[in-house]
Amino acid sequence: xxxxxxxxxxxxxxxxxxxxxxxxxxxxxxxxxxxxxxxxxxxxxxxxxxxxxxxxxxxxxxxxxxxxxxxxxxxxxxxxxxxxxxxxxxxxxxxxxxxxxxxxxxxxxxxxxxxxxxxxxxxxxxxxxxxxxxxxxxxxxxxxxxxxxxxxxxxxxxxxxxxxxxxxxxxxxxxxxxxxxxxxxxxxxxxxxxxxxxxxxxxxxxxxxxxxxxxxxxxxxxxxxxxxxxxxxxxxxxxxxxxxxxxxxxxxxxxxxxxxxxxxxxxxxxxxxxxxxxxxxxxxxxxxxxxxxxxxxxxxxxxxxxxxxxxxxxxxxxxxxxxxxxxxxxxxxxxxxxxxxxxxxxxxxxxxxxxxxxxxxxxxxxxxxxxxxxxxxxxxxxxxxxxxxxxxxxxxxxxxxxxxxxxxxxxxxxxxxxxxxxxxxxxxxxxxxxxxxxxxxxxxxxxxxxxxxxxxxxxxxxxxxxxxxxxxxxxxxxxxxx
Amino acid sequence: xxxxxxxxxxxxxxxxxxxxxxxxxxxxxxxxxxxxxxxxxxxxxxxxxxxxxxxxxxxxxxxxxxxxxxxxxxxxxxxxxxxxxxxxxxxxxxxxxxxxxxxxxxxxxxxxxxxxxxxxxxxxxxxxxxxxxxxxxxxxxxxxxxxxxxxxxxxxxxxxxxxxxxxxxxxxxxxxxxxxxxxxxxxxxxxxxxxxxxxxxxxxxxxxxxxxxxxxxxxxxxxxxxxxxxxxxxxxxxxxxxxxxxxxxxxxxxxxxxxxxxxxxxxxxxxxxxxxxxxxxxxxxxxxxxxxxxxxxxxxxxxxxxxxxxxxxxxxxxxxxxxxxxxxxxxxxxxxxxxxxxxxxxxxxxxxxxxxxxxxxxxxxxxxxxxxxxxxxxxxxxxxxxxxxxxxxxxxxxxxxxxxxxxxxxxxxxxxxxxxxxxxxxxxxxxxxxxxxxxxxxxxxxxxxxxxxxxxxxxxxxxxxxxxxxxxxxxxxxxxxx
Numbered sequence: 001x002x003x004x005x006x007x008x009x010x011x012x013x014x015x016x017x018x019x020x021x022x023x024x025x026x027x028x029x030x031x032x033x034x035x036x037x038x039x040x041x042x043x044x045x046x047x048x049x050x051x052x053x054x055x056x057x058x059x060x061x062x063x064x065x066x067x068x069x070x071x072x073x074x075x076x077x078x079x080x081x082x083x084x085x086x087x088x089x090x091x092x093x094x095x096x097x098x099x100x101x102x103x104x105x106x107x108x109x110x111x112x113x114x115x116x117x118x119x120x121x122x123x124x125x126x127x128x129x130x131x132x133x134x135x136x137x138x139x140x141x142x143x144x145x146x147x148x149x150x151x152x153x154x155x156x157x158x159x160x161x162x163x164x165x166x167x168x169x170x171x172x173x174x175x176x177x178x179x180x181x182x183x184x185x186x187x188x189x190x191x192x193x194x195x196x197x198x199x200x201x202x203x204x205x206x207x208x209x210x211x212x213x214x215x216x217x218x219x220x221x222x223x224x225x226x227x228x229x230x231x232x233x234x235x236x237x238x239x240x241x242x243x244x245x246x247x248x249x250x251x252x253x254x255x256x257x258x259x260x261x262x263x264x265x266x267x268x269x270x271x272x273x274x275x276x277x278x279x280x281x282x283x284x285x286x287x288x289x290x291x292x293x294x295x296x297x298x299x300x301x302x303x304x305x306x307x308x309x310x311x312x313x314x315x316x317x318x319x320x321x322x323x324x325x326x327x328x329x330x331x332x333x334x335x336x337x338x339x340x341x342x343x344x345x346x347x348x349x350x351x352x353x354x355x356x357x358x359x360x361x362x363x364x365x366x367x368x369x370x371x372x373x374x375x376x377x378x379x380x381x382x383x384x385x386x387x388x389x390x391x392x393x394x395x396x397x398x399x400x401x402x403x404x405x406x407x408x409x410x411x412x413x414x415x416x417x418x419x420x421x422x423x424x425x426x427x428x429x430x431x432x433x434x435x436x437x438x439x440x441x442x443x444x445x446x447x448x449x450x451x452x453x454x455x456x457x458x459x460x461x462x463x464x465x466x467x468x469x470x471x472x473x474x475x476x477x478x479x480x481x482x
Numbered sequence: 483x484x485x486x487x488x489x490x491x492x493x494x495x496x497x498x499x500x501x502x503x504x505x506x507x508x509x510x511x512x513x514x515x516x517x518x519x520x521x522x523x524x525x526x527x528x529x530x531x532x533x534x535x536x537x538x539x540x541x542x543x544x545x546x547x548x549x550x551x552x553x554x555x556x557x558x559x560x561x562x563x564x565x566x567x568x569x570x571x572x573x574x575x576x577x578x579x580x581x582x583x584x585x586x587x588x589x590x591x592x593x594x595x596x597x598x599x600x601x602x603x604x605x606x607x608x609x610x611x612x613x614x615x616x617x618x619x620x621x622x623x624x625x626x627x628x629x630x631x632x633x634x635x636x637x638x639x640x641x642x643x644x645x646x647x648x649x650x651x652x653x654x655x656x657x658x659x660x661x662x663x664x665x666x667x668x669x670x671x672x673x674x675x676x677x678x679x680x681x682x683x684x685x686x687x688x689x690x691x692x693x694x695x696x697x698x699x700x701x702x703x704x705x706x707x708x709x710x711x712x713x714x715x716x717x718x719x720x721x722x723x724x725x726x727x728x729x730x731x732x733x734x735x736x737x738x739x740x741x742x743x744x745x746x747x748x749x750x751x752x753x754x755x756x757x758x759x760x761x762x763x764x765x766x767x768x769x770x771x772x773x774x775x776x777x778x779x780x781x782x783x784x785x786x787x788x789x790x791x792x793x794x795x796x797x798x799x800x801x802x803x804x805x806x807x808x809x810x811x812x813x814x815x816x817x818x819x820x821x822x823x824x825x826x827x828x829x830x831x832x833x834x835x836x837x838x839x840x841x842x843x844x845x846x847x848x849x850x851x852x853x854x855x856x857x858x859x860x861x862x863x864x865x866x867x868x869x870x871x872x873x874x875x876x877x878x879x880x881x882x883x884x885x886x887x888x889x890x891x892x893x894x895x896x897x898x899x900x901x902x903x904x905x906x907x908x909x910x911x912x913x914x915x916x917x918x919x920x921x922x923x924x925x926x927x928x929x930x931x932x933x934x935x936x937x938x939x940x941x942x943x944x945x946x947x948x949x950x951x952x953x954x955x956x957x958x959x960x961x962x963x964x
Contacts, residue, residue: 112835112837113734114730114733114734114835114836114837115835115836115837116733116734137736159678159683161677169655170677170678172683172686173651173655182928186924186927187924188924188925188928189922189925190925190928192900192902193835193900194833194834194835194866194900194901194902195643195652195833195865195866195867195902195905196641196652196690196833196867196902196904196905196906197690197902197904198902198903198904198909198913198916198917198920198921198947199692199909199917199921199926199929199947199948200687200690200691200694200695200929200932200933200947201641201654201686201687201689201690201691202687202928202929202932203686204654204683204685204686204687204689205682205683205684205686205687205932207683207686208678208679208682208683209682209683210681212682213682224736225734225735225736226736227736248596251596251598252595252596252598252707253707254706254707254708254709293781295777295778295781296777296778296781299775299777299778351676351677351678352676353594353596353597353675353676354596354597355594355596355597383677384676384677385677385678418674418675418676419676420674420676420677420678420679420680421680422678422679422680423677423678424678427680427681431680434680435680435681438680438681439680439681440671442668442669442670443670443671443672444681445668446662446664446670446672446684446936447681447682447684449935449936450682450684450687450932450935451682452935453931453932453934453935454928454931465680465681465682466681
């Protein structure tokens with residue numbers, strides 16, 4: 001992964017920059033020691049590492065604004081960071097950048113059950129947002145697998161989803177307003193606890209913008225009343241195509257389960273070996289969960305199991321109690337851990353139209369043979385969000401590069417199938433060059449122009465999202481140079 | 483309503499401009515006769531009128547692109563127009579502008595039931611989108627009152643909602659992709675039949691942008707399977723406060739009706755006189771509709787009527803059959819027509835947090851006395867989208883101005899209550915000066931900068947959305963002048 005060369009002039013001014021930053025921050029909010037900054041050298045895409053110049057850990061929007069204003073004046077790149085759980089290198093530093101971590105900004109600012117909203121500082125973890133409202137039986141819907149650790153800031157940056165987003169939508173569908181600090185330090189309020197925005201609605205473009213447009217320090221989130229109950233059903237098929245057809249039929253019938261998860265044989269085997277969930281050994285396994293009152297659950301499961309049976313499953317098991325439901329989910333939820341025990345793996349993230357599932361799985365199988373690397377597939381099938389895991393050996397020279405090439409081919413396949421090279425992990429550094437595969441030049445140009453106006457010098461989260469050559473050309477020839 | 487002075491240089495070049503446009507359009511697609519262009523002098527906000535310079539009615543994206551390119555080269559303002567049903571003057575011409583009407587672009591381009599999407603040209607009417615898929619029992623969810631006439635182009639421009647949007651969301655929640663023609667003629671594809679967008683997701687800012695950023699010629703829309711059935715319940719209360727409290731409790735309990743409509747006494751009286759729907763004469767009437775299977779309907783109505791009864795209603799009537807359901811809705815759906823029979827009226831459109839309903843209604847009542855103008859309130863209470871109707875006499879000198887002043891006070895009240903000066907009608911010309919009340923200068927500046935990059939000369943839909951002074955300053959001093 002090629003990264004931009006650090007700017008030597010910035011490196012030389014480290015002490016001076018640290019002095020300016022320390023003047024606006026509490027003593028414990030600036031990290032400049034090289035051993036300590038090393039803790040921020042990577043995120044969850046650990047294949048790439050680069051220690052930053054400095055790390056700041058502000059506690060307030062005002063401090064964030066002051067830090068950005070100083071970096072803007074000094075021409076220093078800034079990499080915003082939530083909890084560092086990005087799987088796409090979204091928080092990877094450059095050597096001449098300041099990491100702006102929001103992890104200490106984790107307060108609940110307001111809880112309003114009557115209007116079903118909560119306002120938090122964005123360093124708060126996803127799960128602890130639900131934790132803050134659970135005593136009133138409310139929850140925050142988007143549930144990325146990393147929800148115990150990941151921050152709302154990162155969820156907003158990547159427009160994160162999760163297993164239960166089929167029914168409730170992803171982050172953008174549950175985000176009502178943000179406080180955004182722009183690169184020049186300007187603090188902007190966008191959206192709020194109401195359903196529309198007068199004029200241009202900037203909230204949608206902020207959500208999923210991967211720290212390219214500003215730093216989101218506070219967020220107003222939709223909270224929902226917990227359903228009375230939920231129950232999963234486990235359905236096994238002897239082919240991916242048939243399982244895919246079953247998913248299509250359920251969606252088409254207008255039933256809306258809260259989750260439809262899909263695992264292929266390599267994934268089933270790994271999960272079963274790891275979690276002993278009692279999964280049948282078959283080609284494809286679906287976990288479909290519905291929720292509501294007992295009557296509603298019965299009614300929806302009846303419709304779903306009728307459709308599932310018409311496709312001749314090799315197994316169909318409704319959870320009879322909470323213990324069995326827990327076991328059904330345990331296997332799926334430990335999928336990444338299970339795969340990690342067997343092999344190094346790279347987790348991909350693309351989206352396809354649901355009907356293309358069988359075709360895409362078949363092609364992935366063919367590519368797997370061609371590259372000589374195994375793939376396990378586990379994904380949110382209801383909304384076509386795929387997570388192929390490519391297995392490789394990090395200690396074998398060339399294997400990582402081969403894996404990356406294979407991964408790129410799978411994501412191109414998603415685009416060709418009418419889908420998208422991202423689902424919920426973002427573009428980051430991982431997929432920036434594939435953007436040219438997704439977008440025509442004029443489509444990409446429209447995005448670049450919006451980046452130009454929010455961050456004319458292209459200082460925010462450098463070398464991500466857009467192809468490196470585009471970023472570098474923009475820095476010297478774009479609005480920045482005017 | 484002050485409008486910008488027409489540019490005399492443009493008026494003088496009318497014949498030349500018509501010649502250039504006719505070279506790229508079919509013979510019947512250019513209207514230059516002054517009698518015929520008069521048909522486009524206003525939209526549904528008929529208090530303001532201004533015939534445009536020319537009208538073009540293209541049939542393809544390519545023709546739209548050519549028209550925009552020519553107008554861009556000539557520096558001629560363009561007013562995009564769907565079906566002209568805007569209640570906020572969103573399609574009001576200026577004397578030196580070309581009206582670009584998309585009404586003839588009404589083809590269905592693709593229907594994909596398996597992936598639940600339809601792709602249409604945006605001149606197609608809202609209801610005829612559902613019409614195109616009803617034989618397979620699908621529908622398009624957003625349902626503005628004008629759905630028989632209004633075009634998808636206008637729905638996207640205004641982010642339209644409707645009575646049934648509480649459950650299904652508004653346009654932005656059902657829009658998956660657009661083809662956008664920018665002012666310089668560039669054609670851009672944004673989004674598609676997949677759930678995420680790599681990089682910056684521009685779809686959200688395009689939706690609701692009121693023709694400020696480009697002309698949307700094609701759209702990919704989410705279609706849904708029709709529910710098995712639906713049933714409304716009519717609930718009357720002897721105070722607005724109690725009705726408001728009932729709505730809050732229903733929302734808080736986590737029940738999700740497909741619609742919660744609210745009418746106050748003046749509206750009830752007018753509707754009853756007009757439609758003979760059998761409404762009780764009381765202070766506040768709620769129509770709450772749920773849908774699903776018969777079991778689901780029973781279950782949800784049980785929860786709702788329990789909550790409603792705890793607030794001591796003066797009337798509570800579940801529809802027993804389709805005929806009674808139809809009658810319950812008839813009154814509500816004829817509300818605007820009923821009011822129009824009694825008086826001239828101005829229909830406002832603002833959004834507030836649901837819990838502020840009683841306070842806002844009380845303040846509107848006080849303002850009504852102060853201004854000496856009656857108000858009838860009818861609105862989508864579930865999501866806090868208000869539609870106060872101010873009654874006035876268009877033939878009485880000064881009454882319109884008084885009505886506008888009163889309307890502005892109501893919308894300011896919405897903003898003060900933590901809401902927004904728009905719900906689903908947009909800002910248009912009607913509320914452009916109120917934008918300074920909603921947004922701090924730096925918040926508005928972020929919007930203006932995005933407008934700058936999509937339309938640097940500020941030619942698209944002039945004198946709308948932003949305060950007139952801001953638009954004029956931007957035209958001469960903004961990016962356009964660089």
